[in-house]
Amino acid sequence: MAKAWKWLYDHEKAVLSFLVVALFGIVYFGAAALPPWTPRDVLPWDPVWSVPYVPAFILPYVSVFPMPLAAIAVISDRGAFRRTCAAFSAAILASGVAFLVVPLAPPHPPDAGTGVFGLLTNAIYRLDVPTNLFPSLHVSIAFLTAFAVGRERPRRLPWMLAWAALIAASTLFVRQHYAIDVAGGIFLALLCRPLLSRPVR
DSSP: OHHHHHHHHHTHHHHHHHHHHHHHHHHHHHHHHSOOSSOOBOOTTSGGGGSOOOGGGHHHHHTTTTTHHHHHHHOOOHHHHHHHHHHHHHHHHHHHHHHHHSOBOOOOOSOOOSSHHHHHHHHHHHHSOTTOOSSOHHHHHHHHHHHHHHHHOGGGHHHHHHHHHHHHHHHHHTTSSOHHHHHHHHHHHHHHGGGGTSOOO
8 A cells, every 4th residue: 555655746747737638528428428407508699609710729728738748848846746636636527517507509600611710610629529619728727827837937828818818719710619618718717717826735
């Protein structure tokens, strides 16, 4: 048992990272597997309908997937990394509840196109869960990563925030989210940001 605890301690960062990814998978796909309590709404009043569909924005959109690696790379303190994992976990759990309470249908375009970017966008449409929209966990993860990296490397904060903002914009340009989803994702990231500074034992 002592050896097992020592192994966990020695590989804590990898173990915690795996657990956060596992939590994401369980919550994200679990929420989508449950039938909605009310029909999923399309929001005709949302500003996303005024945003042009630009398939090239699928590149910054998918850049969110490796983005958290930046936080893993720069956070060396155990306590800071635990706090970061706590912040991500809180955002994931809160989003899972919201996905169930506010079921929405995605604002996908009628035709995503046949070029390279259009094909990639179509692939994302097929692979992703088209029901977990509000708040945008895509956006929350991007901004929480920016906050976490900025806390460790303050000079990088403007660049990380710019990256997060580009990801947020991309969710609209590829019609994966409504504008209200983006606003909700940023708000959730701000709510979870204090966890980055709160001691976690």
